[in-house]
Amino acid sequence: MIYLWAFLIGGAICVIGQLMFDVGKLTPAHTMATLVVIGAVVDGLGWYEPMIKFAGAGVTVPITSFGNSLVHGALTELHDTGWIGVISGIFKVTSAGISAAIIFSFLAALVVRPKG
Amino acid sequence: MQRGKQTWWFENRPVIVGTATVVGPDEGEGPLAADFDLIHPELDMQQKSWEKAERLLLEQASDLALKNASMTKEQLEFFVGGDLMNQIISNTFAARTLGVPYLGVFGACSTSMESLAIASLIVNSGAGKSVLAGTCSHNCTAEKQFRYPTEYGSQKPPTAQYTITGAGAAVVAPAGIGPVVECATIGRIVDLGITDPFNMGAAMAPAAVDTIQMHLTDTGRSPGDYDLIVTGDLATVGHGIAADLLKRNGVPMEQTQFKDCGLMIYDVDKQKVQAGGSGCACSAVVTYGHLLKRVQSGELKRILVVATGALLSPLSFQQGETIPCIAHAVSIEQSGVYA
Numbered sequence: 001m002i003y004l005w006a007f008l009i010g011g012a013i014c015v016i017g018q019l020m021f022d023v024g025k026l027t028p029a030h031t032m033a034t035l036v037v038i039g040a041v042v043d044g045l046g047w048y049e050p051m052i053k054f055a056g057a058g059v060t061v062p063i064t065s066f067g068n069s070l071v072h073g074a075l076t077e078l079h080d081t082g083w084i085g086v087i088s089g090i091f092k093v094t095s096a097g098i099s100a101a102i103i104f105s106f107l108a109a110l111v112v113r114p115k116g
Numbered sequence: 117m118q119r120g121k122q123t124w125w126f127e128n129r130p131v132i133v134g135t136a137t138v139v140g141p142d143e144g145e146g147p148l149a150a151d152f153d154l155i156h157p158e159l160d161m162q163q164k165s166w167e168k169a170e171r172l173l174l175e176q177a178s179d180l181a182l183k184n185a186s187m188t189k190e191q192l193e194f195f196v197g198g199d200l201m202n203q204i205i206s207n208t209f210a211a212r213t214l215g216v217p218y219l220g221v222f223g224a225c226s227t228s229m230e231s232l233a234i235a236s237l238i239v240n241s242g243a244g245k246s247v248l249a250g251t252c253s254h255n256c257t258a259e260k261q262f263r264y265p266t267e268y269g270s271q272k273p274p275t276a277q278y279t280i281t282g283a284g285a286a287v288v289a290p291a292g293i294g295p296v297v298e299c300a301t302i303g304r305i306v307d308l309g310i311t312d313p314f315n316m317g318a319a320m321a322p323a324a325v326d327t328i329q330m331h332l333t334d335t336g337r338s339p340g341d342y343d344l345i346v347t348g349d350l351a352t353v354g355h356g357i358a359a360d361l362l363k364r365n366g367v368p369m370e371q372t373q374f375k376d377c378g379l380m381i382y383d384v385d386k387q388k389v390q391a392g393g394s395g396c397a398c399s400a401v402v403t404y405g406h407l408l409k410r411v412q413s414g415e416l417k418r419i420l421v422v423a424t425g426a427l428l429s430p431l432s433f434q435q436g437e438t439i440p441c442i443a444h445a446v447s448i449e450q451s452g453v454y455a
Contacts, residue, residue, distance in 0.1 A: 021271065022273060025312060028264070028270050114267050115160070115165055115166055115260075115266065115267075116260045116265045116266065116267070
């Protein structure tokens with residue numbers, strides 16, 4: 001059943017992004033940033049975790065999950081270490097994704113030259 | 117000389133004594149492939165940057181146009197050209213190679229007819245005896261400058277147009293063998309408030325209509341005086357709008373064929389070009405490669421090429437400005453048919 005919900009909820013998030021792109025005429029960068037902020041706000045309200053339990057990868061794969069991870073890391077660290085944790089925790093959960101982006105970009109830049 | 121409000125009448129009948137067209141792989145797979153002088157199989161043309169590739173296209177087209185006109189570089193007196201790049205660098209660098217007096221013009225995709233009109237004016241007035249009009253565009257340079265880097269792979273709506281990779285050049289002289297440039301109507305800016313750079317055809321259609329109507333008023337002609345009236349790069353969406361507007365304004369376009377270079381260069385149903393072709397080279401390669409051969413052979417006696425341009429900059433549309441548009445029309449006819 002979770003596969004069905006993952007498909008439906010994940011698909012619904014992508015439909016929202018596509019509508020922002022096509023109907024709202026937002027640029028790809030604006031669309032992505034807006035979805036990240038929405039994910040952050042939803043997690044701030046405490047609704048993202050229940051959604052993950054309900055739809056699994058349907059909400060962890062779309063970009064909204066990045067906003068969720070940023071806020072989630074900050075809140076967890078706030079709870080564990082105090083106010084300074086809001087700063088230090090932001091990249092705790094997301095560090096794997098960000099590091100991977102840097103490392104793979106670097107490796108790609110060694111072998112190919114973009115023409116833009 | 118001046119006829120009506122916006123039209124230049126060339127009573128000395130300048131002649132297009134040589135033309136050349138060079139295109140990229142997608143255009144080489146299109147229905148007009150047989151009419152182009154040179155087809156590059158690769159988009160990069162073994163150049164280090166897209167900009168260098170675009171420049172190469174224009175240099176090759178200029179060289180071939182001179183060759184087709186049986187003329188040497190030394191005999192060429194003036195060069196008039198423009199392109200879509202910031203500071204029209206493709207033409208400037210090609211002009212550096214040519215080494216002749218140069219006038220850079222910017223009319224976005226209307227540059228083909230803008231430069232041909234100016235070249236014809238120079239020859240008609242006796243200010244020069246051999247003038248080259250040229251323009252070029254490259255799909256990847258245009259994508260990079262006006263949209264997103266090509267590697268980014270951003271989605272496009274079906275109203276978007278596909279910038280043509282190619283260059284077209286024409287040599288205009290007071291006499292010789294070739295089609296005659298009869299007159300030109302210089303367009304004015306028309307801006308009906310469209311802000312979407314992925315729907316340029318719709319933005320440019322009213323400018324094309326304005327120029328066509330002004331041309332017919334200035335010359336006292338009707339569409340039936342032309343075997344073909346062709347717009348530059350309105351593509352599916354824009355050409356439909358232009359046809360509707362002309363009908364609504366009571367212009368009897370059914371007297372002639374009304375086509376669009378952006379729809380002629382590609383097989384729009386089969387090739388992945390969204391609404392059709394666009395770019396400076398669009399009207400240039402279709403006119404200089406395909407249409408003028410038909411004029412020369414007598415298949416078409418007289419044509420009106422209405423090259424359309426969207427005069428936006430990447431900065432202006434990012435700041436939410438609307439797209440100012442223009443269209444320049446040039447009437448070209450078979451020599452000796454109408455005198």
